[in-house]
Amino acid sequence: MALDKKSGYRKNFSLGVIFISLISILFILSLFLAFNFSKKSIENEFVSEKVNVLEESIKPYNDFFQNKMPEISYYNGFLDSATASKFVDTVILKYPFVSKITFYDTEVKNVPVKDGMNAGHLAIGPKSIFQFGKYIKPDSIKLFSEENTKSFKVGDDFNAMAYKLVTFVDQLDTATVPSQEELFTNFSVVSSNDNRITYLNIPRREDLKVYKEMMQRKLDPAPVYQQDMLVFQLDANKIKVVNTRPLLYQTIKIEPLTYDPIDTSDENITTEIALPGAFSDFKLYFTSSKSYIKKEIFIYFMPIALVLLLVYGVLLLVAFLIYRNLNINSKMFKLQYDFVNNLTHEFKTPVSVIKIAGNNIKSATSLSQKEQQLYGKILDEEADKLNGLMNKLLAFTQIENKAIKLNQEEVNIVDFIESTIESHTLKHPDFNMTYEVVGFKTFITDPVLLGSLFDNLAENAYKYSKPANKKLHISAKLIKGVLVFRFTDKGIGIAASELNNIFKKFFRIQNEYNQMGSVGLGLAFCKELVNFMDGEITVKSKVGTGTEFKIVLPYNS
Structure with missing residues (x-):
């Protein structure tokens, strides 16, 4: 019996060791897989998160292009140098990447112009041209006027926009209403080669109909319409880069699209993404050292590792509790077995003595006084033993249960x-x-x-x-x-x-x-x-x- 109990104990202990070994191996394997998962996730984020950096960094440009620049159309062509100067001041203050603005105070006529474009009987030419910017000298602001045409020639920006206007008017279907997107596209030119945006205020629909008539014939009297054209010179290096993941990207630079670094060390990880619109000849160039990336990997990995450690700790606790309960149950079984065995022996001894004495009395034909006293004493003592044992068990139970x-x-x-x-x-x-x-x-x-x-x-x-x-x-x-x-x-x-x-x-x-x-x-x-x-x-x-x-x-x- 003792051998069986010992073997059972060893069996329980062996099962516990096997269970702990298995969960330890699983824990180590889980940590390894979790670290690899974290590494892959951060490497993928290094490639994908650049889109968020681009979106945040380019927000001011999108706001300028979609909201600020169209404000020119609200003036309906009646900007002059003073109001244009105020408009330019707000643009340069709010959008640092705008380095210079050239303002063309333009007229659309029914008579030919010397400086500009003539298409049929439609003529487009500047009355005056001004340039504004932080580094423009006061004596260089005015570039052109109708009174002084020798010092300046109308450039390609104006001619390109005038050509777009003439083409649009020539193809205009007066029976349909052009969409805002169509108008915006035809009255703006985005040039990525020299980082320029040219914008002409969008004429009213009624004006466009008149322009079409002016192209076909001379009107009497000959009308004159005011148009404002602005050329925005942009500087990509003045874009403020917003690093949305400073723990992921160590450095972010704006480089030409053709930029190719000389240092191609394996110690660094790089990625890039092109800038949109007028900056499409430039890109955001991201660089991080592998040691720098490791910090972000560990930041990502640590919560997973802590959860795994918690699960591992819970499993160890469960294993300990199971083993402890099995051990306690084993000991309780042994104690109860010994108790029943010893209690049986305690009862059996006096019962056997009483039975022997009883059989002797029963089989004897006659008993002397001395024998009666001896058997009486034996029966009395053994009965006292039984009574004492029963009283102890009863008293123990009563005291334990607070029954007395x-x-x-x-x-x-x-x-x-x-x-x-x-x-x-x-x-x-x-x-x-x-x-x-x-x-x-x-x-x-x-x-x-x-x-x-x-x-x-x-x-x-x-x-x-x-x-x-x-x-x-x-x-x-x-x-x-x-x-x-x-x-x-x-x-x-x-x-x-x-x-x-x-x-x-x-x-x-x-x-x-x-x-x-x-x-x-x-x-x-x-x-x-x-x-x-x-x-x-x-x-x-x-x-x-x-x-x-x-x-x-x-x-x-």
């Missing part, structure tokens, strides 16, 4: 101890018991429970002592308002590894004195008694020297 009440009676401690000594020395003549009392004479307690406590500790002292050392000293002292009882013997002692278990039910120390006749309830019963009396019991012991039980009880005088 604590009786309060005054006890004379000297008389009580002497009575205990007398009872045990009468039973065991070789038992040497001494005592001392300090600080009190009487106190209030339950004498029956206190007697059970004293008897159990005295019996243990006698039972677990060698024949030459069957000694017990009982000390009763009043210390700081509490009663302290010490039971000090010269017995075989208790190993330190066993001290935490001796007050547990069914626990028996494995030694020569416990081979027969111990159920494992004595000290557990004592602890329950002390707890029921609102006290505390502790033990100190040294193998081969002896044991001391210390009991602290409340002092009720």
